[in-house]
Amino acid sequence: MGVSFDLQPEQYLGLGSGGHFGCGFEKCQTRTRGHPLPSLTKCFETASGLKVNIWKSGLCGVNASPTFLEMACTFLICRIGSIPFKYLGLPIGANPKRLATWEPLLEHLRGRLCSWRNKHISLGGRIVIINAVLNAIPIFYLSFMKMPVTVRKMVVRIQREFLWGGVRGGNKINWVKWSVVCKKKCNGGLGVRDVRIVDLSLLAKWRWRFLQPGRPLWKVVLMAKYGNHISQEVDWSGVRIPIVASNWWKDICSLDEAVESKNWLADSIGRKLGNGLDTKFWTTKWMGNAPLALLFPRLFSLSNHKEGMVADFSEVVGEDRGWSFSWRRELFRWEEDLVVRLREILAPAIFSLESDKWVWTLDAEGNFSVNSAYNFLLEEFDLDIVLDSEGREVLEHIWDSPAPSKVIAFSWQLLLDRIPTRGNLVLRGIPLSDVPWECVGCAGKMETSIHLFLFCPAAMLVWSEIFKWLGVLVIIPPSLSSLFEARNASLFANGSFNPKVIADDIKILSWKWSLARVKMSPCMFYEWTWDPGDCLQR
Template sequence: MESLHLSFARTIEAGLFKGLNINNSVNVSHLFYADDAVFVGEWSDSNLSCIMNVLHCFSLTSGLKINIQKSHLLGVGVSHSTMVAASDSLGCSIMKLPFIYLGVPVGGNMASIKAWDVIIGKLKSRLSKWKINTLSIGGRFTLLKSVLGASPIYWMSIYKVPKAVLASMESLRRKFFFGILDKEKKISWIKWSKILSAKKHGGLGVSSYFGLNRALLFKWVWRFISQDGSLWARVISAIHGSNIQEHRLYPSSVWNSISREVRVLKNLGVDLISYCVMRMFSEGLSNSLRRPVRGGVESHQLSLLNEMVSSISLSNSEDRWVWNLNGSGLFRVCDIRKSVG
């Protein structure tokens, strides 16, 4: 795949392929993940021909035969007849929206309840009846936590889950934990919210799906603010700007949905962005303190500290973003999960 990447990059440098240019700042032409390749660019006969030529040359040099029949063609803003003609010429099939890419639905309405039927089905199959009858409450609790970290977490890390879906998922977990079968009525001697709460508050530390979903979504915000230099961050910055506080919430998109939820939490009193703090190393000790020195004893102590470190050669570290919700400064999903609920 590295060889294919270099070959395609050279065609772009030679001007043989025109990728997708976003506000004259970022150009997206191809995405590779393991053995999966996606080519993105302007719809033109020359671009389609270029892709086929690169794949053919790659096949000749590497000995790996490309199965065009398993490839798919998707046109955005292109008529169906044009796509049919192109697919017949190339020998590939036409892809329709929505579709699944790397296990995640793309192009669908993830705000609808029906879009999450797959996840609900997986939870039901894993928390099956026979496990309720054969496992102790400790075993059910262990399985419940493992399901929490398996089936839904991939989708929940990208999309905001509708409230009705969250309620259904929590209902499945609650019934499984208490050993309730189908429509069976059984007294629960402790509130489910108490079980979801942290251990220091008397709970079992399971945490709610709501808190997990919001924590996973905010991880993208943290990565954008801390500027990890990745392609997706540069694309978001090219479309919306570098300041997340000024990002528009409309029209609807995955990123706008995440940004909107961050503001909703802020209105509820949970300002997650306030925990993202820039730690500066190049302006001396006084500027790295949480508050200004008040004078008197504090001023004297700062002078002594400056004398102590004056003989020490400090590393030439760049300013960096730190997560201020824990002592380590490293971002952790569990911090938000516990804060949000």
């Protein structure tokens, strides 16, 4: 934090659990006779109740000679620091475009994977870990810096290899595209957070904070450097970015271009009218989908008060509120028709005693949230249709079923036809011995997902047993996973593909799942085998 000794230092000493003081050292010699630098640390200790650890403190010089920096460190009894330095885990002063800046984050991700190396985690468990751990680790970095494309690909690669290869990773088959994995569950994906969209959503929060009332120090500094418009306007598409602007500021300004053909950020922020004293009538989007200057450019060019506030155009006549305009000349007939249209648009305007404020239109309460921004951007980027309406409905029931997560994940793969059947392995060029495409349950038929789980004679016998047991014609996830496990046992472990045994396994698994997941009265296994419907209705 830069401290000017022309101001009151105590205004800047509430820095929480840590602080950074900086000043021009050459000027400090002549301007700090009554305020030596050690007194700053004393003031900080008095104001915050915390104690400065001199042995952990460092002094970084900006445009200061090495000789003076060494002398200052000797005087303050602290070490010589260097830029970049770490503060709360973030590399302050580092170039976010360089890979070295992000290397600690990548090492942290790899380290977490190593801690699970000796554990077996199913596909369903890996999905949970990616969302809860691997996607949560970069959040702090992404809140302040835009992740370069190269780093983002490396993070996605770590997540992708963990999803399909387990904790040991490796070059495994990626059965589903990562863009599909990042879709919402209701749209055929796994609900894994897209790193790129998370980064954009977190950075968008800074744009929202610029518009909020108050003048915190960071906001004052940015306004002094880049202009007051950052706290007054939502559309920055036409704002010129200075050549000397920081990489962080360029990334903040580029948020408007995240979605092609539209300014998503400006369109998502509206103005809620209060007393009308802080809202510009013509240039602020407060009524309609665009500023009135864009809706009525002719009237805007004729107005005498182009920078006037809404309250300046409002007039009260008796108990009614109207609108008063001042033009630089008399209007033509067709221009008067424009005024009539303008008054019609302004008719729903309602004033109040509160101050005007910005609202986030993607949230019902008008407050910005990273989640609402993420969901909006995900819909904008999510153009591919993975499943039709019937497939999405089936998938919705599967996600709500009491089955374990690994079985639900397998059912998701099956609906997308992305399981390692012999037919799919041949399509991906995987060498197979003997007859590469033959089904293990019946000779001479190609092993596809539909054939293996529905039309194979052995599979139909399994379904027949289940239908007799349930008394209804339904397909449930336990049947699918048990069929596939029996197929793998027959193929790789010299097991038998016995429909009767498979049906008995399905009864046992469904009974265990129902006791663990479904809220019902406990029932004995023999009761479950006799009439599962009666057990579920208790």
